[in-house]
Amino acid sequence: MLTRRDMLRLLGASGLALGGAGCSNAGAGGRESTPVADLYPIDGPRAIGDAMVSGSIGEASTFIWFLGGESASSAASAAISNSLLRYNDRIELEREVAESVEVTPDGETITFRMRRDVRWTDGHPCTADDVLFTYEALVDPATPTPYSGDYLLVRKAEVLDPYTFRVHYDKPFAPALESWAFCRFIPAHLLRGKDLPRDPYNRNPVGTGPYMLRRPEDWVPGQQMTLWRNPDYWEGTVWIERQVTRIIPDLNTQFLELKTGGIDAMGLTPPQFRFQTGTREFVSHFEKYRYLSSGYTFLGFNLRDPRFQDRRVRQAFAYAIDKDEIIRGVYLGYGKPLSAPTRPDHWTYNPNVRTYPYDPARALELFAEVGWKRDANGRLVKDGKPFRFEIITNQGNQQRIRTAEIIQRRLAEIGIEVSVRPIEWAAFINEFVDKGRFEALILGWNMAPDPDQFIIWHSSQTGPKQFNFVHFKNPEVDRLLEEGRSTFDREKRKAIYWRFQEVMAEEQPYVFLCVPEALFAIHKRFKGIVPAPSGVGYLSHLRWFVPPPYQKWTRTA
DSSP states (O other), X not given: OOBXXXXXOBTTSOSOOOOOOOOOTTOTTXXXXXXXXXXXXXXXXXXXXXXXXXXXXXXXXXXXXXXOOBHHHHHHHHHHOOOSEEEOTTSOEEESSXXXXXXXXXXXXXXEEEOSOOXXXXXXXXXXXXXXXXXXXXXXXXXXXXXXTTGGGEEEEEEEETTEEEEEESSOOTTHHHHHHSOOOOOHHHHTTXXXXXXXXXXXXXXXXXXXXXXXXXXXXXXXXXXXXXXXXXXXXXXXXXXXXEEOOOHHHHHHHHHXXXXXXXXXXXXXXXXXXXXHHHHHHEEEEEEEOSEEEEEEEOTTSGGGOSHHHHHHHHHHSOHHHHHHHTTTTOEEEOSSSSOTTSTTOOTTSOOOOXXXXXXXXXXXXXXXXXXXXXXXXXXXXXXXXXXXXXXTOHHHHHHHHHHHHHHHHTTOEEEEEEEOHHHIIIIIITTTOOSXXXXXXXXXXXXXXXXXXXXXXXXXXXXXXXXXXXXXXXXHHHHHTSOOXXXXXXXXXXXXXXXXXXXXXXXXXXXXXXXXXXXXXXXXOOOBTTBSOTTHHHHOBOOGGGOOSOOOO
């Protein structure tokens, strides 16, 4: 599902995303298991060792988080680096490298005082200069990044002393603290003056995080990446020796690897979760988890295409698509429908927005208002031309492909011819999404806890590599997004985002399809897993371990 900084991200590249927000019938970060003989009863003693091996359908392109918009790069960067702040397991901001945070009463100045015991893996201290350098790289016009928008609002950034960093804004900026939670540092002493997109650092990084790439050959392109525990990690002992990500483009193949011991954890498809994980063998070795994910799935239109520019056409598509059928048929009921870009468990969710129940007759009425009418052969035509278009999505994600096929069938029933084309992940993002070479696409957004959606919907965010790739432009939405990020008053923000959702539900630049549940399986030899509202991954680098009797993967040079 793209990331707002790294939490609004294009999902699909990663086979395992252990975060998330919300709850499900199983409870927040709910555990699902069937009573069987416990093959892994020991919770201790803690010991360093073993490896967590997971699969990914796409490969990271960089270790510099703001140069890669896909989840694989985001996950790799998060493993090796840190930020001033982070979200905890209750989806609340807390200090990470920042030792203290001071915000002036007017909300326009923030001072971060940093820990003094954080070092890069080459031994160099991590200081406020690294934070300033990362900020300067983000706002440099020469840096190809979609994440600069929030940081361009900083009027002045300064280093007060080696461990004190201060930023000034011209006016209050509500998502400011969140933006610094997603700003993972890069080393000034290695990268200052370098061409960041082309520097060898992208494939051979130095970080401050719990894991590190020990040597370039630990990243075998197209096959796997091995990250090793940082023995000098400032926050405490990292227990799992290695994090290994194998590139396995097909989720069915990943599942076979899971069952046969080739990987230890994965995000399951709904059929896998419901029908293929109930055997005594599987339940004996794996724990299952489910919770409402932090993202949603959508059908997006290229609004530079004249056929999609009238909102009545987009509304007609919303009526012509049976969302409940998609939730039942693709997600097996593990999901909730939506009509606007906000999860139903979010504090700004507006339950009163316009909805689009399945109604093909109403869809045809709206199409007719714009001049699209059915001919003698049942085709929807205008000026003698049939309504025909292509939906693209990414290979390896069968849920998106099946969603496209259901949409294809429903639209055929009202006379619209749709073709579906899955495309390899890297090409899908780089050659089609980023360059606007599509008529319609199926993707998903993973939403940050803050309700700000400026970088997805504001009309200023339609440039190359930016996230408003459907080219949506609406003056009221622009105004609401600007107002929403300029006040800290929670009730005012709620009113602003309620109206934002109302406009988006009317405009339907996407057909907002559903919020699926996150479904995971993790091998039971891993202990210290704590289900929570954020999912199961909070502080996994410090909490998770494998007791010595169960350690499987031995250390190799």
